[in-house]
Amino acid sequence: MRALGVDVGGSKLLACLADSEGRTLGRTVRETGRATGPEKACRLIVAAARELREAHGSFDVAGIGFPGQVDFPRGLVRASVMLDGWLDVALGARISEALGVPCVVDNDVNAAAVAELKQRDDDPPASMLFVSVGTGIGGAITLGPHLWRGHTGVAGEIGNTTIDRHGATCWCGRRGCLNTCASGSAMQNALGADVRLSAVTGSDHHRREDIIQAAATSLGIGIANALNLLNPALVVLGGGVSQLGPGWLEAVAAAARREAFPEAGQCRFELALAGYEAGATGAAWLALEMSGASA
Numbered sequence: 001m002r003a004l005g006v007d008v009g010g011s012k013l014l015a016c017l018a019d020s021e022g023r024t025l026g027r028t029v030r031e032t033g034r035a036t037g038p039e040k041a042c043r044l045i046v047a048a049a050r051e052l053r054e055a056h057g058s059f060d061v062a063g064i065g066f067p068g069q070v071d072f073p074r075g076l077v078r079a080s081v082m083l084d085g086w087l088d089v090a091l092g093a094r095i096s097e098a099l100g101v102p103c104v105v106d107n108d109v110n111a112a113a114v115a116e117l118k119q120r121d122d123d124p125p126a127s128m129l130f131v132s133v134g135t136g137i138g139g140a141i142t143l144g145p146h147l148w149r150g151h152t153g154v155a156g157e158i159g160n161t162t163i164d165r166h167g168a169t170c171w172c173g174r175r176g177c178l179n180t181c182a183s184g185s186a187m188q189n190a191l192g193a194d195v196r197l198s199a200v201t202g203s204d205h206h207r208r209e210d211i212i213q214a215a216a217t218s219l220g221i222g223i224a225n226a227l228n229l230l231n232p233a234l235v236v237l238g239g240g241v242s243q244l245g246p247g248w249l250e251a252v253a254a255a256a257r258r259e260a261f262p263e264a265g266q267c268r269f270e271l272a273l274a275g276y277e278a279g280a281t282g283a284a285w286l287a288l289e290m291s292g293a294s295a
């Protein structure tokens with residue numbers, strides 16, 4: 001049993017071919033952008049799948065991680081604040097028909113959280129809050145070996161929880177979401193450069209440190225709210241901004257522990273083990289689980 005896993009992102013689409021153990025056999029990338037609507041995305045996914053098929057052989061199932069609100073049981077993309085033109089798109093059915101294999105669709109951060117759980121098979125967390133901090137902030141909740149998607153599939157959307165009701169306008173149209181003060185794009189807007197660039201010198205160096213600290217504090221407060229609500233055993237921080245490393249993680253954890261009930265703060269904070277391919281490999285895992293090839 002082999003699976004195609006696709007992570008549809010705001011700037012690129014990453015597709016990988018995985019075996020039944022989740023090992024990546026091959027990968028390919030396509031460029032995307034905010035204007036990547038359903039037609040273009042389907043063309044890119046099918047082209048990437050054909051390339052992998054020709055280079056590495058066939059696959060039996062497909063999984064897609066998508067940056068938006070997804071109705072998982074129906075393979076339906078409800079909407080997206082990252083990509084334009086998506087409203088009630090039957091992405092799973094379209095890709096299944098085009099590729100001739102069953103296809104599941106889930107939120108991209110849910111898919112990444114599944115990859116993270118697989119990385120932690122030796123010591124699985126009883127409950128996990130997974131927070132992906134990149135251009136925007138996404139989240140996922142796991143209980144035992146399973147995702148908790150919520151009543152309509154949007155559980156874990158911590159990036160669009162309000163932290164300042166008088167704050168800046170978010171992509172979702174509301175004010176003061178965590179996205180607006182703690183995401184990679186929020187830090188980039190404040191600094192005028194990618195905050196991961198450590199080569200910034202002089203007074204800009206101090207400004208960069210201040211911006212990172214302020215964003216980490218906001219993220220910690222947002223996570224503290226989630227800790228009081230969910231009381232998870234483990235909080236994992238992933239996504240591109242997590243490349244800031246242990247110092248950033250500690251700043252987020254310190255703020256979260258300061259703001260949460262002491263009992264809720266007694267969880268572990270760790271950086272993600274699954275790397276930048278987590279969304280694609282997690283989507284492949286979801287496809288394998290659907291097929292019954294994986295427990």
Ligand SMILES: [Zn+2]
Pocket residue numbers: 159160161170171172173174177179
């Ligand atoms: Zn928002």
